[in-house]
Amino acid sequence: MTENAVFSQNKVLTIDTMNPKVKNVEYAVRGPIVQRAVQIEKELREGVKKPFTEVIKANIGDAHAMGQQPITFFRQVLALCSYPELLKDNMFPEDAKSRARRILQACGGSSLGAYSASQGIDCVRQDVARYIERRDGGVPCDPDNVYLTTGASDGIVTMLKLLVCGEGASKTGVMISIPQYPLYSAALAELGAVQVNYYLNEEKCWSMDLSELERSLAEARKHCNPKVLCIINPGNPTGQVQSRQCIEDVIRFAAKEHLFLMADEVYQDNVYAEGCQFHSFKKVLFELGPQYSNTVELASFHSTSKCYMGECGFRGGYMEVINMDPEVKDQLTKLVSVRLCPPVPGQALMDLVxxxxxxxxxxxxxxxxxxxxxxxxxxxxxxxxxxxxNTVPGITCNPVQGAMYSFPNISLPQKAIKEAKALGQAPDMFYCMKMLEETGICLVPGSGFGQKDGTYHFRMTILPPTDKLKILLAKVKEFHQKFTQQYS
Amino acid sequence: MTENAVFSQNKVLTIDTMNPKVKNVEYAVRGPIVQRAVQIEKELREGVKKPFTEVIKANIGDAHAMGQQPITFFRQVLALCSYPELLKDNMFPEDAKSRARRILQACGGSSLGAYSASQGIDCVRQDVARYIERRDGGVPCDPDNVYLTTGASDGIVTMLKLLVCGEGASKTGVMISIPQYPLYSAALAELGAVQVNYYLNEEKCWSMDLSELERSLAEARKHCNPKVLCIINPGNPTGQVQSRQCIEDVIRFAAKEHLFLMADEVYQDNVYAEGCQFHSFKKVLFELGPQYSNTVELASFHSTSKCYMGECGFRGGYMEVINMDPEVKDQLTKLVSVRLCPPVPGQALMDLVxxxxxxxxxxxxxxxxxxxxxxxxxxxxxxxxxxxxNTVPGITCNPVQGAMYSFPNISLPQKAIKEAKALGQAPDMFYCMKMLEETGICLVPGSGFGQKDGTYHFRMTILPPTDKLKILLAKVKEFHQKFTQQYS
Structure with missing residues (x-):
């Protein structure tokens, strides 16, 4: 055999030989439209002429990138923890110093650079537990049930990993809302689970209907084994805040139907609308009495990335597990130990929150x-x-009761829908791409989150500074009118 | 149906209904022995009398926890990035300030709290590329091939996710060294891949033998589809540093056998033995000429956790992919986007390194x-x-040429082996548990890393401060002698 002959023409890893589950993953929040936005930014820097001078990214809940300022206290403590020499300085307030000392004392070698316990630093988990107790009016929280995570995403994926198994008709089904945050669909695709859709009621401000949950579950039971029900409250991308009654209904439904509840509550401080209030699933669970609070299995997720903090880059978060089988908890602890620990600066930040x-x-x-x-x-x-x-003919927007997004319904002319389909594009992707090219505004099409067939939406964050948000909204309005005209 | 009847007696998620792949995961570095060590620490705090006053954890490469001090410059820049008000202060050197400004300018909203690009901050990836070029004597590195990661573990698992697929005889086989770092076996168990063992040659200072690679591959091809060859150099847990010749042999083998190479090079600065030198797989690949450098697929991993930094808690790292199919690269970029981005403080730290x-x-x-x-x-x-x-009769230790661990061979008396087996324990687990209970020293048994049948080892870090390390070694010596006597 000559030396050349040993070299295979083909790569080991190709699109045909790679893991097909990874190929099935989609994540619209950073999908093709965002990649095009990045390209356009580059073109602008290179002097390419466009009908706009700046790309406005309203595609992702990235508060600091939109100019929101970090909380001074948090950053002071993080600086002190990073460089403890600063503890000798007089420029920092005493409470910042005492928080930093407390965190450092809980770190190996008093350094953020040591691994923490895999479940997270003990004293941080204790602080999380006390926070949950205060938030939930005294419902007890055991720090042993708290796991610190690398953002909420990490916790959600870890829980799904534990839950998903089986093949064919016994494959795990996971119920998720439509529209949903696409981390869920992406994780389910990667794990090879069955995605079971239940539709939120757009007419009733994206509320959850019990009858729809029942329909969805009955349908799913024909072909898989639905075991999990995921809820995002306040809603992403839909911005609704669930009523206490609705949460109660969902818990009763989960108990009756033997479903594990996953409550994504990362927007718990982001409640704006009058009459709306955040109710944690845990609190409502305990208010329903021991029949429920001793049996229903629940995992709840929180994060440093949202609320008033917006500290996405630190990848801090926690999850609390309730009524988890002790043997399974041992398995969970083992599983998280493989990745050693969540980033310690993110844990410190979670502690401050x-x-x-x-x-x-x-x-x-x-x-x-x-x-x-x-x-x-x-x-x-x-x-x-x-x-x-709502002043734009053809756009209907539910109240943004909470979270960080509007998810308006957009009417698209038949001609536009046809043209999109001819291009093999979802009609709202076609619409958003055109908007990006013409205005520099980067939104995510509703098809990336899921929506009722024949309806179209986009997700837009409310995060840009007010003056920029006004410009953005005016441009969206103008674009929509022009688009409608053009394709009518 | 009465209200009570709706409550199922069984949990949704039990040890029997959970994902069996997760159950198969094992991670000895934080396994039962470490859990027992944590318990003992608690008992000591509670005043329980023990034959020692302190647990010495030599189970994990956690430098700062063992008293190693962080690099001042790194921590100054991290403090400046965390709390940019400090840029106004005169207490920091100008180069620390300019690094901080450069990193902040590359962050959305000039904040560590913004999400970065999923692949990592552009300017950090550029700096990584230049570092790799310097390290490898000018071999070019394209920043587009660099992905920042959440520690090296994250990169390794992500690459394996792309590579692993198939069922039955076409299931992906992944060749890993025995002994290995158990992240690999854990990830393979979770992904359901076939672990293909090749044994390092303990007699020749844990070197890689080509004949053993050939044996292992031929064996594996009978029942799976081996596609990947993983190498850890400098070695973990075995501490060897591979010769240039050995790396060349491995690359030629991978080319000939059509294997994707994964080179875990997180200990690249940890080379101690005279005559030993770190050679990156990439550099050797390029020195072999275009036949190799244009074809062999390679992913190399680095981290902020090891070397002279020891900043484990920040979870910083990068991987470089070479000769990756462009379509697969798009899939990789999509996959990492689901988790949004690696922790930004860890990216900043990687930049400083x-x-x-x-x-x-x-x-x-x-x-x-x-x-x-x-x-x-x-x-x-x-x-x-x-x-x-090596002064202890019954312990034989290869030179610790690099990395952070010794992995000595220990002779265990037949009586001890029998007693361990009667307890259902691996004999070296039995030995290490006894050592922990009697001396407070926490080591990881060789069985947690894999070893040749009938041989026994433990992994011990070399990280404790010299005075403590001496005490530790003296205690190990004393324990081993006592243990041998007791069971002879």
Missing amino acids: VNSPQPGEPSYTTFMKERTATLRLLAEKAKLTEEIL | VNSPQPGEPSYTTFMKERTATLRLLAEKAKLTEEIL
Whole structure:
């Protein structure tokens, strides 16, 4: 054999030989439209002429990238933890220093650079537990049930990994809302689970209907083994805040139908609409009495990335598991140990979120001012977005009760739908791509989240600064009118 | 139906209904022995009397937890990035400030709290590429081939996810060294891939033998589809540093046998033994000429957790992919986008590692002093460990040429082996558990890494401070002698 002959013409890893489950993964929030937006930004920098001078990315809930300022106290403590020499400095308030000392004492070698326990730093989990207890009016929380995670995504995927198994008709089915946050569909594709869709009721402000849950479950039972029910509250991409009654119904349904509940509650502080209030699934579960609170299995997820913090880059988060079988918990602890630990700076940040400055502490006033201002601004922008979008003929936008997104319904002319389909594109992808090319605005088409057949939407974050948001909304309005005209 | 009747007696998620692949996962580095060590620590705190006053954890390569100090420059820049108000302060050197400004400018909203691109911050990937080029004597590196990761573990698991597929005889086989770092076996178990063992040659200082690779591959081809060859160099847990010739042989073997190479090179700065040198797989690949450098598919992994940094808690890392099919690369980029981005503080830290202070910059002298001192100390401790262990009758320790571990061979008396087996324990687990209970020293049994049948080992880090390491080694010696006597 000559030396050349040993070289195969084909690669080992090709699109045909790779893991087909990975090929099935889709993640619209960073999909083709965002890649095109990045290209356009590059073209603009290179001097290519466009009908706009700037790309406005309203595709992702990335608060700091949109100019939201970090909470001073959090960043002071993180700086102190990163470089403890600063503890000697007089420029930092005492409460920031004491938080930093407490976190460092809980770290191996008093360093953020040591691995933590795989479940997360003990004292952080204790602080999380106390935070949950305060939030839920005293419902007890055992720190042993708290797992720190690398953002909420990590916790969600880890729980799904434990839950998903089987083949054919006994393959695990996971019920997710449509529209959904595409982490869910992506994780299910990767794990090879069956995605079981239940539709939110757009007419009733994206609420969950019991009858729809029943329909969806009955349908799924014909071909798979539905074991899990996922809820996002406040809703992503849909911005609704579930009523207490609705949560109660969902819990009763899960108990009756023997489903494991996964509650994605990362927007728990992002509630804007009057009359709306965040109710944690855990609290409602315990209020339903021991028949429920001792039996229904629940995992709830939180994150440092949303709410008033918006600290996405730190990848901090936690999950609480309730009524988890002790043997399974051992397996969960083992599973997370393989990745050693969540990033320790993210754990420190999670600690600050659940153990924020208290009345009487030197940082309290500034902290509250910053927190309140951020949340008030978000509430204003939620209102503004809804109001302006609803002035556009052909756009109907539900109230943005919470979270960080509007998900308006858009009427698309038949001609546009035809043209899109001829190009092999989803009609709302066609619409959003055109908007990006003509206005520089980057939105995510509704098809990336799922929607009722024949309806079209886009997801738009409410995060840009108010002046920019107004420009953005005006441009969307103008574009929609022009688009409608062009294809009518 | 009464209300009570709706409550199922059984949980949804039990040890019998959970994902069986997760059950198959094992991770000895944080396994039962470490859990027992944590318990013992708790017992000591509670005043339980033990024949020792402190647990010494030599089970994991966690440098800072063992007292290694972080590099001042790195932590200064991280503090500046966390709390940019500090940029106004005069206490930080100019080069630290300029690095911080550069990183912040590359972050959305100039904040570590924004999501980065999923592949990692552009300028960090560029710095990584230049670092690789310098390291490899000018072999070109395209930043587009660099992916920042959440520690090296994340990159390794992501690559395996792409590679593993098929069922039955066409299931992907992944060749890993025995002994191995159990991340590999754990990931393969979770993905349902076939673990294909090749044995390192303990007699020849844990070198890789071509004949053994051939044997292992031929064997594997009878029942699966071996596609991947994983190498850890410098070795974990075995501490060997591969010769250039050996790497060349491995690359030729991979080319001939059509295998995808995964090179775990996280200990690339941890080379202590005289005559040993780190050769990257990429450099050797390019030195073999275009027949190889244009065809052999390679992924190489690095991390902020090891070398002189030891910053495990930040979960920073990168991987470089070479000769990856462009369609597959698109799939890889899509896959990593689902988790949004690696932790941004870890990305910043990775940047500092690959763009450290240069001659003429104000931090250069201190940086070099700290770096050199840490590596010199590690080299001393590597030597010390090997020497002392080899004075113990019944313990044979190969030179710790690199990495952070010794992996000595231990002779166990037949009586002890019998007693262990009667308890259903691996004999070296039995040995290590006894050592923990009697001395407070926490090691990981060789069975957690894999070893030739009938041989026994433990892995011990060389990280404890020299005085503590000496005590530890003396205790190991004493224990081994007592144990041998007791069971002879």
